[in-house]
């Protein structure tokens with residue numbers, strides 16, 4: 344029963360911890376903007392929490408720099424199970440445009456597993472809100488219904504990517520890049 | 528009582544960006560402070576000399592997500608100076624307008640964060656709600672809420688259409704009125720005064736010695752503004768006062784910033800009135816002739832300096848960036864010393880720190896004490912591994 348309660352609470356009010364792994368601040372302010380009166384993520388029960396130990400969702404921005412790498416892993420380990428990671432911003436997704444600088448290791452998923460990708464430079468607050476809602480949809484049927492409703496009303500392609508979609512896209516990219524390379 | 532050292536960061540609830548601070552405290556008083564940065568070092572300067580001039584524009588923009596336009600503008604100014612290109616006049620005015628828009632958005636952002644740091648959450652919410660007005664204007668003009676990519680080599684990317692002008696004027700009038708209201712709050716609201724007045728004091732003399740810039744310097748009574756001292760673009764044609772304050776504390780910095788929002792609204796209105804018709808961009812050569820140039824502009828946090836050297840190809844030989852936060856950090860450490868632990872967040876935030884700006888420099892400075900250009904790629908990687 345307790346497990347059910349915990350699951351219900353997590354679905355209703357996920358606590359989010361923001362972790363900056365080397366971003367340019369553009370995405371960070373958009374995350375704060377997503378929590379502000381206009382977009383108001385808090386109406387879905389999302390709460391920004393300072394300590395990773397209390398958080399359910401880790402929201403990362405920026406590519407992983409060499410110096411922050413170990414700290415990212417440590418913070419990730421501190422988050423209580425089951426944990427979710429949302430990578431916000433194009434540079435969090437792939438490391439571009441800083442990759443392949445000598446101090447940049449690439450996207451966040453080169454270090455920790457990611458559950459939702461929100462591309463954009465900076466990612467729009469509505470895309471961030473939608474990404475979090477979609478993540479909630481996997482926990483809470485009501486949020487899932489909301490996601491379905493949003494999808495029926497507007498075109499959401501390309502706003503966020505799940506890991507499987509991202510893997511598919513990367514595969515496709517690699518194939519086409521390979522073809523270009525072969526041609527040239 | 529014995530002194531106690533405690534570290535804060537790199538990941539800490541009070542910090543939005545990763546940096547490591549060390550404080551020595553004696554009871555409630557901070558006796559010493561030190562900072563370790565470099566967590567956000569993304570090797571931008573090195574990458575700049577591997578990509579061509581146009582690609583660098585986008586890289587420099589991403590030095591900082593808040594003052595992105597200042598960086599591109601400064602970079603373009605330096606490159607255009609090397610190429611000896613004079614951009615169309617209308618483009619210069621539009622650049623100025625973007626520059627001031629960004630000042631408004633950044634100062635409002637800071638005011639909200641300051642409210643948050645002193646526990647004045649309603650101020651935080653109000654300011655960020657108003658900030659959406661300028662964000663909408665920026666999005667309307669440039670197409671994006673951040674990283675506007677407005678400035679390009681040889682001008683600006685988009686023109687400001689007549690129907691936008693009405694909307695911009697409305698938005699500016701609203702923001703100006705709100706900024707006046709916030710200036711009123713800052714001087715009359717008891718909660719705000721108690722938490723900011725006399726906190727984080729640093730004298731003008733110390734500021735000059737430590738090389739502080741921007742609002743931090745002006746709030747300590749030193750009237751220095753690059754827009755006035757070394758006018759660029761068309762700043763010599765518009766009227767605006769250089770705001771200073773003799774208070775030398777957080778309150779002074781708040782007042783300077785809020786008044787600058789009001790001034791920025793006025794400058795934009797003047798620009799919209801005086802802007803001539805004409806082209807907004809021109810063809811820019813792909814290869815830039817040999818030469819070097821330094822450009823300086825007054826970004827919202829202070830003076831930004833760009834040094835660019837070209838060797839006649841389409842790839843710059845060196846791009847060196849000096850950002851205001853790095854210049855302000857020594858002064859910020861002076862501010863927290865001698866204060867209470869509870870005042871650390873607001874005293875530190877009062878310089879409007881942006882570590883993504885500052886961090887790009889740190890390791891490169893270390894490198895350049897040797898000769899950075901004689902280091903091989905593998906050596907650089909090794910150095911950066913050792914440092915992290």
Ligand code: SF4
Nearest residue numbers: 366369432433434464
């Ligand atoms: S995606 Fe763009 S805006 Fe976001 S942190 Fe990266 S560079 Fe900055």
